[in-house]
Amino acid sequence: MRAANRLSASEAARLLQRRELSAEQLMRDCLAHIEAREPEVRAFVQLDAASALAQARALDAGPVRGPLHGLPLAVKDIFDTADLPTECGSPIFAGNRPRVDAAAVALCREAGAIVVGKTVTTELANMTAGITRNPFNPAHSPGGSSSGSAAAVADFMVPLSLGTQTAGSIIRPAACCGIVGIKPSFGRVPRAGVKPNADSMDTVGGFGRTVADAALLASVLTGDARLRETPLPESLRIGLAPGPDWAQAEDDVTDCWERTARALAAVAVRCEDAALPSDFADVAAVQSAIQAAETAQALAFEHLWHRARLSEALVALLDRGRNVDALTLAALRARTERWRREIDGLFERHDVLLAPSAVDEAPEGLQFTGDPVFCRPWSLLGLPCVHLPMGTGSSGLPVGLQLVGRLGDDHRLMAAAQWVMQRLG
Numbered sequence: 001m002r003a004a005n006r007l008s009a010s011e012a013a014r015l016l017q018r019r020e021l022s023a024e025q026l027m028r029d030c031l032a033h034i035e036a037r038e039p040e041v042r043a044f045v046q047l048d049a050a051s052a053l054a055q056a057r058a059l060d061a062g063p064v065r066g067p068l069h070g071l072p073l074a075v076k077d078i079f080d081t082a083d084l085p086t087e088c089g090s091p092i093f094a095g096n097r098p099r100v101d102a103a104a105v106a107l108c109r110e111a112g113a114i115v116v117g118k119t120v121t122t123e124l125a126n127m128t129a130g131i132t133r134n135p136f137n138p139a140h141s142p143g144g145s146s147s148g149s150a151a152a153v154a155d156f157m158v159p160l161s162l163g164t165q166t167a168g169s170i171i172r173p174a175a176c177c178g179i180v181g182i183k184p185s186f187g188r189v190p191r192a193g194v195k196p197n198a199d200s201m202d203t204v205g206g207f208g209r210t211v212a213d214a215a216l217l218a219s220v221l222t223g224d225a226r227l228r229e230t231p232l233p234e235s236l237r238i239g240l241a242p243g244p245d246w247a248q249a250e251d252d253v254t255d256c257w258e259r260t261a262r263a264l265a266a267v268a269v270r271c272e273d274a275a276l277p278s279d280f281a282d283v284a285a286v287q288s289a290i291q292a293a294e295t296a297q298a299l300a301f302e303h304l305w306h307r308a309r310l311s312e313a314l315v316a317l318l319d320r321g322r323n324v325d326a327l328t329l330a331a332l333r334a335r336t337e338r339w340r341r342e343i344d345g346l347f348e349r350h351d352v353l354l355a356p357s358a359v360d361e362a363p364e365g366l367q368f369t370g371d372p373v374f375c376r377p378w379s380l381l382g383l384p385c386v387h388l389p390m391g392t393g394s395s396g397l398p399v400g401l402q403l404v405g406r407l408g409d410d411h412r413l414m415a416a417a418q419w420v421m422q423r424l425g
Helices: 009-017 023-041 049-061 103-110 147-154 171-177 211-222 251-265 280-298 300-305 312-322 326-346 376-381 410-424
Strands: 044-047 072-076 114-119 160-165 180-183 203-208 237-240 270-273 352-356 385-392 398-404
Touching (some): 009 023, 009 211, 023 044, 023 049, 023 072, 044 147, 049 114, 072 147, 103 114, 147 171, 147 203, 171 180, 171 385, 171 398, 180 211, 211 385, 211 410, 251 270, 251 410, 280 300, 280 376, 326 376, 398 410
Parallel strands (some): 072 114, 072 160, 237 270
Antiparallel strands (some): 180 203, 180 385, 352 398
């Protein structure tokens, strides 16, 4: 029998619910794999094996707690945790010990999940990379900023993990690591206790190895059981939305796109180009400017009191954001609202949009986590997104694409994602 850590979250959850697998055995297998692989992957900044095992034994001795009963969970190190430090990938917060859990962490614990440890994030969930390596090739980045969370799931250390996205910090690491990442609709998951970055875009989500895994986690985070219960559609109307920056895609991504579009066109009711707004060409620049301005506000304390302890890249971002004046910011937000209305209209004709997740396979080296350009439009608009792994590129690293859903229709998006994965085999 294969080690329990190789089970998907959904498979493990079914066995745990039926008491055919103990939470302790699953935890022991996960911890053994972490011990073997962590020196190379370096996904974690904090681990508490003794506490995790004690919690697993307690769950085995009591009633089934909830849909995540007994599942090991890794948590990005910008989420407050009452039992572990939260250091946000920055020396400014070294040794920081919150007194309470972030709301998302508490929701997962309430549903029966066991927090194994905290995972590596980039500096304050921004650009400067952490120490995590890609499980497929340690010479390559796992993506960011949810670096350790994606790598831990991809490497079978844990079945589920929490991450956040402001630009591309869930979808892009999922693409780099060949797993499923879900960014729910903006505002669907509480952000209390999560280090803020950009107030109009920060979104809590996470990672699993299958669509069902991601839906299970998202159903707990949102409180919407439909995410794991919605029947699959008989077919789909798919809008192709490569976006205005499609020219930046490298060959492995364009090949994946063309192959996937052909396959879906053969089985979907409709698979055609989506009519994006006529002035959508600079959407990435608009998202970047709003994010910079809001991040400068969110990190005002760090900029004022700890500027010398920030990376040069982050200081430059904050300085740029401080130069976005209030009138300009208001105009950019008004434009965003108009785009949001126009894009919403597309879902009268299309059930989901197909879009690229990353410009290429995972970048070589550990200093650059990748360009989020293909994620910026959907983060700006707050739309739910799910990355779907679809094979490997020319270097043997994962490639895939994302599906984008209508605002608030996360459950239909996940049903569509499952439909796509079944049809693509």
